[in-house]
Amino acid sequence: MNDFKQDRAIYLQIADRICDEIVSGRYNAGDRIPSVREYAVMIGVNTNTVVRTFDMLSRQGIVHTKRGLGYFVTNDASEIIINDRKQRFLNESLPETVRQMKLLGLTEEVFLDEWKKETGK
Amino acid sequence: MNDFKQDRAIYLQIADRICDEIVSGRYNAGDRIPSVREYAVMIGVNTNTVVRTFDMLSRQGIVHTKRGLGYFVTNDASEIIINDRKQRFLNESLPETVRQMKLLGLTEEVFLDEWKKETGK
Amino acid sequence: MNDFKQDRAIYLQIADRICDEIVSGRYNAGDRIPSVREYAVMIGVNTNTVVRTFDMLSRQGIVHTKRGLGYFVTNDASEIIINDRKQRFLNESLPETVRQMKLLGLTEEVFLDEWKKETGK
Amino acid sequence: MNDFKQDRAIYLQIADRICDEIVSGRYNAGDRIPSVREYAVMIGVNTNTVVRTFDMLSRQGIVHTKRGLGYFVTNDASEIIINDRKQRFLNESLPETVRQMKLLGLTEEVFLDEWKKETGK
DNA sequence: GTGGTCTAGACCACC
DNA sequence: GTGGTCTAGACCACG
Numbered sequence: 027m028n029d030f031k032q033d034r035a036i037y038l039q040i041a042d043r044i045c046d047e048i049v050s051g052r053y054n055a056g057d058r059i060p061s062v063r064e065y066a067v068m069i070g071v072n073t074n075t076v077v078r079t080f081d082m083l084s085r086q087g088i089v090h091t092k093r094g095l096g097y098f099v100t101n102d103a104s105e106i107i108i109n110d111r112k113q114r115f116l117n118e119s120l121p122e123t124v125r126q127m128k129l130l131g132l133t134e135e136v137f138l139d140e141w142k143k144e145t146g147k
Numbered sequence: 148m149n150d151f152k153q154d155r156a157i158y159l160q161i162a163d164r165i166c167d168e169i170v171s172g173r174y175n176a177g178d179r180i181p182s183v184r185e186y187a188v189m190i191g192v193n194t195n196t197v198v199r200t201f202d203m204l205s206r207q208g209i210v211h212t213k214r215g216l217g218y219f220v221t222n223d224a225s226e227i228i229i230n231d232r233k234q235r236f237l238n239e240s241l242p243e244t245v246r247q248m249k250l251l252g253l254t255e256e257v258f259l260d261e262w263k264k265e266t267g268k
Numbered sequence: 269m270n271d272f273k274q275d276r277a278i279y280l281q282i283a284d285r286i287c288d289e290i291v292s293g294r295y296n297a298g299d300r301i302p303s304v305r306e307y308a309v310m311i312g313v314n315t316n317t318v319v320r321t322f323d324m325l326s327r328q329g330i331v332h333t334k335r336g337l338g339y340f341v342t343n344d345a346s347e348i349i350i351n352d353r354k355q356r357f358l359n360e361s362l363p364e365t366v367r368q369m370k371l372l373g374l375t376e377e378v379f380l381d382e383w384k385k386e387t388g389k
Numbered sequence: 390m391n392d393f394k395q396d397r398a399i400y401l402q403i404a405d406r407i408c409d410e411i412v413s414g415r416y417n418a419g420d421r422i423p424s425v426r427e428y429a430v431m432i433g434v435n436t437n438t439v440v441r442t443f444d445m446l447s448r449q450g451i452v453h454t455k456r457g458l459g460y461f462v463t464n465d466a467s468e469i470i471i472n473d474r475k476q477r478f479l480n481e482s483l484p485e486t487v488r489q490m491k492l493l494g495l496t497e498e499v500f501l502d503e504w505k506k507e508t509g510k
Numbered sequence: 511g512t513g514g515t516c517t518a519g520a521c522c523a524c525c
Numbered sequence: 526g527t528g529g530t531c532t533a534g535a536c537c538a539c540g
Binding site: 288291350353354365366367368369370371372373374376378379380386 | 412482487489492503
Binding site: 046115116119121128129131132134136138140 | 167170171229232233236237240241242244245246247248249250251252253255257258259261262265
């Protein structure tokens with residue numbers, strides 16, 4: 027239920043999860059995703075919070091609503107998410123990660139170890 | 148002087164800077180750091196904001212105050228900062244980075260390229 | 269509403285009160301405590317002062333915040349408070365009291381009289 | 390040198406020490422106490438801080454100055470200190486100590502143990 | 511509604 | 526001069 031980090035808005039964390047599930051193939055293009063209410067109950071959160079998530083996702087073209095039926099994953103959802111994330115990753119996270127590692131005196135081995143560890147899974 | 152990011156509290160960004168300067172050797176153990184007022188003018192923010200930063204750093208044992216004299220870098224400041232950052236990096240940033248890369252279909256080469264690029268500098 | 273002592277920061281005295289109310293069972297684990305604004309009006313101080321109190325209590329693990337809902341008493345609040353107070357009492361107040369009494373030529377009877385007086389109440 | 394508590398003004402802590410030494414007989418009525426400068430060097434503190442201490446003590450009639458010779462312990466010093474402390478102890482510290490102990494669930498035994506421990510010394 | 515942050519300006523004790 | 530505290534009032538994101 028309450029496995030949300032304190033330092034990031036809940037509605038963003040919900041969005042992250044949904045996007046993860048789209049990218050990973052758990053939800054595919056055209057799939058209906060659970061309703062706001064279902065989601066809210068599922069994760070123990072205020073309805074308004076989920077509304078905000080869906081609102082954002084639909085503005086980003088990742089989901090779209092069919093009146094009376096619910097929200098559905100758009101055809102380009104996966105592409106949009108991946109492009110956006112890739113961009114941010116390459117421009118921000120990656121350089122920042124490398125900078126951080128050098129500052130901390132960590133070697134590339136540390137990264138490769140983690141990489142292998144996660145590959146084995 | 149407003150070279151602060153929007154998405155992170157200013158007082159935290161100030162703390163980051165000071166910690167960077169301690170780790171990089173710009174400030175050493177025992178050094179006095181500029182007074183809240185000096186610092187506030189220097190970076191163009193309100194005094195209270197700097198007070199908040201110093202207050203936090205002192206709670207973390209990174210600086211300590213000598214009454215009427217100002218704030219001074221503690222002996223273990225560098226160690227505390229590095230340990231804390233290392234911990235957070237290994238537990239959060241690194242796994243998240245790897246997870247993200249796999250989800251995005253990026254290979255370890257992407258990381259190694261960035262690593263070499265930054266090493267050359 | 270200014271029933272605060274001069275020689276101790278107001279925000280600390282507010283913290284003391286809240287802790288007293290937790291220990292005495294007025295607030296129980298999981299209870300919501302009044303919002304910063306309510307509290308501020310209640311005791312006639314500025315909102316920021318209460319913010320500071322709550323901030324400190326939350327750092328100490330005595331309360332925690334639920335975004336948009338308010339502050340809630342943690343499960344170990346009472347334990348944390350009592351342990352902390354006991355520790356400080358045994359290490360500081362008690363030895364200092366004894367030291368003071370001997371210096372002043374007071375006997376243990378003085379203490380026992382006060383003890384009984386307060387027990388009778 | 391720096392064995393001062395953070396939460397009490399240094400000049401007051403110096404005064405406490407001097408008074409302790411008067412009450413305990415280390416300094417007697419008529420004795421000359423070290424000069425401001427000697428004191429400042431001795432305990433590693435700014436001269437002004439010691440000046441403030443002496444100023445306070447002389448206003449309280451505990452020491453008095455002989456021009457060009459230094460500060461001397463007055464005849465009633467010990468009495469003044471003890472009366473003052475006794476008053477404050479009985480009216481404030483003692484009741485507060487008892488209150489605290491009851492709140493913490495400590496018994497009078499705790500006090501008596503500490504008392505004996507300190508008596509043995 | 512909630513807390514979190516920031517500004518502006520003030521007063522204080524202390525060194 | 527230093528830090529510590531407090532007030533007043535504002536804006537923001539969040540639920």
